[in-house]
Amino acid sequence: MNLEKIRDGIWEIPQSAKAGMRVPARILSSETLIQTLDEGVINQITNVATLPGILQHALCMPDGHWGYGFPIGGVAAFDPDEGVISPGGIGFDINCGIRLIRTNLTSDEVAPKIKELLDTLYKNVPCGVGATGLLKLPEAEFKHVLVEGVGWCVKNGYADHADQDRIEEQGCIAGANPGKVSSKALKRGLEQLGTLGSGNHFLEIQVVKPENVYDREAARVLGLDRPNQITVMLHCGSRGFGHQIGTDYLQIFGKAMAKYGISTGDRELACAPFTSPEGQDYFAAMKCAANSAFANRQVITHRIRQSFVKVFRKSDNELGMNIVYDVAHNIAKLEQHTIEGRSRRVLVHRKGATRAFGPGQKEVPEVYRNIGQPVIVGGSMETGSYLLLGTEQAMQETFGSTLHGAGRTLSRSKAKKMVRGNELLQKMQKNGIAVRAASLPGLAEEAGLAYKDISQVVDAVKNIGISRPVAQMTPIGCIKG
Amino acid sequence: MRPVFLWQSAEDYAYLLGEKATVDFMAYSYNYLPDIAIADVAFEAAGDTPEELFRAAALAAAGVMIRLADITVTVQKTITIQAETLEDLLYQWLSELIYLKDVERVIFVEFDLTIKHIAGLFELAADCGGGEIDPAGHELGQDVKAVTYHLFEIKEVDGKFEARVVLDI
Numbered sequence: 001m002n003l004e005k006i007r008d009g010i011w012e013i014p015q016s017a018k019a020g021m022r023v024p025a026r027i028l029s030s031e032t033l034i035q036t037l038d039e040g041v042i043n044q045i046t047n048v049a050t051l052p053g054i055l056q057h058a059l060c061m062p063d064g065h066w067g068y069g070f071p072i073g074g075v076a077a078f079d080p081d082e083g084v085i086s087p088g089g090i091g092f093d094i095n096c097g098i099r100l101i102r103t104n105l106t107s108d109e110v111a112p113k114i115k116e117l118l119d120t121l122y123k124n125v126p127c128g129v130g131a132t133g134l135l136k137l138p139e140a141e142f143k144h145v146l147v148e149g150v151g152w153c154v155k156n157g158y159a160d161h162a163d164q165d166r167i168e169e170q171g172c173i174a175g176a177n178p179g180k181v182s183s184k185a186l187k188r189g190l191e192q193l194g195t196l197g198s199g200n201h202f203l204e205i206q207v208v209k210p211e212n213v214y215d216r217e218a219a220r221v222l223g224l225d226r227p228n229q230i231t232v233m234l235h236c237g238s239r240g241f242g243h244q245i246g247t248d249y250l251q252i253f254g255k256a257m258a259k260y261g262i263s264t265g266d267r268e269l270a271c272a273p274f275t276s277p278e279g280q281d282y283f284a285a286m287k288c289a290a291n292s293a294f295a296n297r298q299v300i301t302h303r304i305r306q307s308f309v310k311v312f313r314k315s316d317n318e319l320g321m322n323i324v325y326d327v328a329h330n331i332a333k334l335e336q337h338t339i340e341g342r343s344r345r346v347l348v349h350r351k352g353a354t355r356a357f358g359p360g361q362k363e364v365p366e367v368y369r370n371i372g373q374p375v376i377v378g379g380s381m382e383t384g385s386y387l388l389l390g391t392e393q394a395m396q397e398t399f400g401s402t403l404h405g406a407g408r409t410l411s412r413s414k415a416k417k418m419v420r421g422n423e424l425l426q427k428m429q430k431n432g433i434a435v436r437a438a439s440l441p442g443l444a445e446e447a448g449l450a451y452k453d454i455s456q457v458v459d460a461v462k463n464i465g466i467s468r469p470v471a472q473m474t475p476i477g478c479i480k481g
Numbered sequence: 482m483r484p485v486f487l488w489q490s491a492e493d494y495a496y497l498l499g500e501k502a503t504v505d506f507m508a509y510s511y512n513y514l515p516d517i518a519i520a521d522v523a524f525e526a527a528g529d530t531p532e533e534l535f536r537a538a539a540l541a542a543a544g545v546m547i548r549l550a551d552i553t554v555t556v557q558k559t560i561t562i563q564a565e566t567l568e569d570l571l572y573q574w575l576s577e578l579i580y581l582k583d584v585e586r587v588i589f590v591e592f593d594l595t596i597k598h599i600a601g602l603f604e605l606a607a608d609c610g611g612g613e614i615d616p617a618g619h620e621l622g623q624d625v626k627a628v629t630y631h632l633f634e635i636k637e638v639d640g641k642f643e644a645r646v647v648l649d650i
Contacts, residue, residue: 038519065519068631068647072520092627092649129546129624130586130614188583198624199650200520240583243626243649247576250630251569267630412522412623412650413515439621481624 001042003027003034009464010397012057013046020050025058028398030460033062033452036409040066041073047266048076052273053083055339055346059398061353062460063407063452067091069268072352072408075401078274080334080347084262085279086271087253087286089349091330092246094286095293096201096237097168098327098376098404100387100473101301102223104320105230105312107207107476114434114477117205117311121436124303125203126195127481128438133194135299142190143178149291153298163298165365167326168355171294173333176287182248185285189241189292194299198442198481200405201236202381203300205477212472218371218389219471222324231473232304232321233385234297235378237330242289249282274347283332290331297326324387325365325374329354329404335363337399348399356390356402356467364390375467377458379406381435382428382448384474386458394466402467406454415450416441428478437480446480511541514645517632522623523647531567531596534635534642535574535605542575542628543588545648548620552612556587562605568635570596570603571644575628578609582625587611623650 001018003011006026011034013025025045029037041064048058048070055077064073069088078084110117126133137145145152150171153159164170178186196203210227213219224231238245253270256278257263262271272278305321312319332349339346357364357373364373372389379385383406394400410418421440424447428435437443461467510527517523524541528534543549560577564570581587589611597604614621626649635644 067520068518068629068649092629128616129621130582130588131616132586184580184584188580192583198621199626240580240626244580247627251572254630267633270630408519411515411517411519413513417515438616439623442621442623445623 001046009460013042015049018046018050021046023049023054023057025049027060028460028464029062030456030463033456033460038066041071044069044071045074047264047269048074048089051076051078051084051086051264051269051271052262053079055079059401061401061403063403063405063457065407065409067352069266070349070351073403074351075349075353075399077337077346077348077399080274080345083274083347084271085274085283085332085347086269086349087246087249087282088268088270089351090286090332091351092243093237093330094242094245094289095328096330097293097297098329098378099234099297099301100324100376101232101304101321102324103230103232103308104318106226107228107230109312110205110230111476113311114205117307118434118436118477118479120307120311121203121304122479124307125300125479127479128198131195131481132191133299135193136191137193139186139190142186145193145295146178146181146288146291147176148172149294150298153295158302159298163301163323166323167294168328171298171326173287173290175284176291177284178288180281180285181245181288185241185244185248188244189239192239192241193296194303195239195296196236196300196479196481197239198439200446201481203479204233204381204385204475206231206233206385206473206475208471208473212474215468215470221368221371222374222387222470223322224471233376233378233473234300236296236300238289238293239296241292245285245289249285252278253282286332290328293328294326325376327354327376335400337395346399348401350401352404353401354404355400356394357400358390358392358395372468375402377403377405377454379454380448380451381446381475381478381480382433383451383454384472386454386472387470388458388461388467389470391466391468398466402461403457406451406457408450409452410450412445415447416444418449419444419447433475434477435480443480511537513541518647521629521647521650523632523645525643525645527641527643529641531642532594534644535571535594535596536592538571538575538644538646539578539592540590542578542625542648543590545625546582546622547588547614548622549590551619552588552590554591554610554612556611556613558589558609560605560607560609563602565602567603568633570605571635572628572630572633574605575646579625579627586614588614625650
């Protein structure tokens with residue numbers, strides 16, 4: 001398909017490229033990364049461009065790769081009156097996201113105790129197939145979690161108000177309705193609060209080396225204020241609860257499409273008008289899953305803090321384990337954006353993409369409002385992760401969106417053919433990364449070689465201007481589900 | 482179609498068929514597809530009858546999550562499902578097994594199932610045998626989040642039933 005370069009870092013596929021496209025599609029990338037762009041991304045992002053009510057252009061971020069329905073890295077905004085909502089533009093793992101926690105500790109203090117720390121965390125944060133949380137809630141209580149999100153955590157001693165302020169949407173999206181959630185979804189979620197999951201989900205102990213801080217002043221505002229500071233990063237989502245909502249509504253939408261005269265050609269792109277009963281029901285259920293994911297990351301944060309207190313024999317105050325920020329990268333949200341010179345409300349889908357609001361936006365916590373919204377980007381477990389900031393340019397060009405990770409290039413089975421789990425474990429330990437994994441084959445599937453070079457991907461968004469790097473975090477301990 | 486075991490190599494496959502095996506996995510046909518999905522897992526499954534296909538697909542999905550040979554069957558469950566098409570029946574069948582993995586923490590590996598087509602509806606009835614997940618005693622794989630409709634299909638070729646499925650990981 002024809003890729004037309006619009007400017008440095010942005011390529012466009014014209015509306016004429018595929019029958020039914022309502023808007024052009026845009027690939028954000030770099031001269032190097034665009035060479036390895038897979039055909040699947042182009043096919044999927046142009047499919048997205050055919051959906052009713054899509055505005056301006058369908059976008060794919062530089063870490064994009066092909067997935068199901070939308071590509072991973074896909075961003076699309078829809079007219080809430082005329083457009084659709086699609087579970088395939090959000091993913092089964094609703095509000096999969098990343099949280100970054102700072103500490104007052106430095107690598108000198110943590111390195112000698114890293115094994116003890118990982119063992120303690122591994123016990124306190126259950127992970128892997130079939131893991132249940134240490135918290136088992138009755139259904140009526142779980143429904144409160146779905147409506148209140150992190151607010152429920154505050155009431156129950158898992159969070160304080162300072163935590164709430166540093167989470168996207170303050171950890172609670174209004175309008176969640178448990179009445180729109182199946183009993184199966186509820187049952188699947190009851191015992192999983194506080195669990196990590198598996199796949200690419202992780203809990204990482206990281207160090208911020210002085211040479212990896214690119215904006216010292218912004219880093220200070222974000223709480224990264226000492227050399228070789230230890231941070232904790234957490235990547236997980238809404239667990240079986242969210243996965244079941246995705247499964248349930250995919251089938252409901254599949255049947256509803258005929259009723260609304262919509263055909264997409266790809267069943268994973270099943271969608272319904274946003275204003276239809278099905279669309280509104282899914283949106284209300286999706287919010288339940290989003291809130292459960294915020295609460296899940298919060299309960300895990302609580303366990304992480306407890307683990308640090310135990311291992312380092314210091315108080316919460318001495319440890320200073322404040323949340324830097326928490327982002328959702330699989331979600332749809334109603335947001336205000338300026339489109340063709342007019343400020344309007346739009347429904348933004350982000351699937352494997354992060355909100356990246358620029359300075360001054362009211363959605364950005366007050367402490368960060370001058371610098372822009374923190375964007376947390378999870379790299380592969382071998383290469384490290386990044387903290388960036390949203391920009392005004394992201395508001396203008398990408399509906400305030402940016403990348404979410406390094407982006408996979410190798411399939412899971414290919415990665416396993418190239419490296420065995422136990423060899424990778426030894427290699428990582430030799431390179432100064434302690435590892436606890438629920439699954440050795442699973443570890444091999446997540447090897448660094450399966451991902452794009454994260455620094456290239458971060459350079460791409462920096463050069464395009466939609467995010468601004470603040471610091472890189474290097475892993476020294478990793479828990480994989 | 483020879484089943485190819487997902488874990489790592491022929492050695493692992495030999496281990497699978499070793500003395501710990503409680504199920505004759507060779508009786509079922511499935512194959513993981515390395516080039517269909519990047520972050521997820523794709524497989525194809527086949528059988529002479531819809532029943533054989535559904536059995537093979539269930540084992541393929543279970544084999545992503547756990548080393549099947551590790552499981553000792555201790556739990557029995559009957560599952561019944563109705564759907565308008567055979568494809569929807571397969572989608573719901575696999576989704577049900579993934580649901581039970583989370584809710585009952587059981588992975589099923591033995592299936593005695595029948596599929597009937599009555600009055601425009603496909604009906605599945607399955608007596609399933611499985612074991613509870615035990616991280617200490619079982620080699621775990623990846624948690625399956627959901628069955629996707631991406632490239633999802635069932636086709637009948639020369640009297641055999643074949644399916645392609647992508648699981649969200």
